[in-house]
Amino acid sequence: MIARPRSEVTEEAIRLLVDRFYARIRRDATLRPVFAAAIADDAWPAHLEKMYAFWSSVMLTSGRYKGDPVSVHRAVAGIEPPKFGNWLDIFEATARELFSPALATAFVDKAKRIAESLKLGLAFHSPTPEIWAELPPRAIPQTTLR
Numbered sequence: 001m002i003a004r005p006r007s008e009v010t011e012e013a014i015r016l017l018v019d020r021f022y023a024r025i026r027r028d029a030t031l032r033p034v035f036a037a038a039i040a041d042d043a044w045p046a047h048l049e050k051m052y053a054f055w056s057s058v059m060l061t062s063g064r065y066k067g068d069p070v071s072v073h074r075a076v077a078g079i080e081p082p083k084f085g086n087w088l089d090i091f092e093a094t095a096r097e098l099f100s101p102a103l104a105t106a107f108v109d110k111a112k113r114i115a116e117s118l119k120l121g122l123a124f125h126s127p128t129p130e131i132w133a134e135l136p137p138r139a140i141p142q143t144t145l146r
């Protein structure tokens with residue numbers, strides 16, 4: 001019997017997505033080194049728990065996640081704009097495998113929007129904001145204008 005793709009957001013659906021997504025991230029040639037440098041093997045269960053809470057807050061407005069993703073990502077060595085494309089591609093492929101088209105799109109739309117706001121946050125604190133986002137000139141910190 002072929003399992004019907006899930007079409008409803010539940011905590012269980014979120015766990016499936018997060019587990020499969022990060023299993024892939026950890027095998028991806030581009031992203032693996034970045035995650036491996038930031039998260040020790042024995043710290044992965046805690047990271048996954050945090051990500052269940054994050055997606056639960058985003059998709060179920062459960063308020064389970066408390067944190068500041070921009071500050072956390074600012075401290076991630078090796079994070080750079082093109083890698084967001086890899087991240088989103090893997091996220092989308094995983095969501096489409098597990099979920100109905102409408103549900104996958106709902107997750108992917110949120111992920112894309114959050115990725116954009118993360119990049120803006122990173123741009124704001126970066127000495128080279130222009131590599132992060134297409135910013136209007138006034139959004140670029142004065143100190144970086146020549």
Ligand code: HEM
Pocket residue numbers: 031034035038039047050051054066067068069072073076079080083084085087110111112114115118
């Ligand atoms: C190139 C893209 C990305 C990379 C390389 C990346 C990498 C990482 C790493 C290494 C951590 C763990 C940091 C630590 O605990 O020291 C982390 C945490 C996290 N990431 Fe990302 N990330 C990316 C994009 C995203 C996107 C697009 C989202 C959301 C849609 C996201 C959501 C989060 C959240 C919520 C945390 C936990 C923050 C906390 O500790 O409160 N990340 N990320």
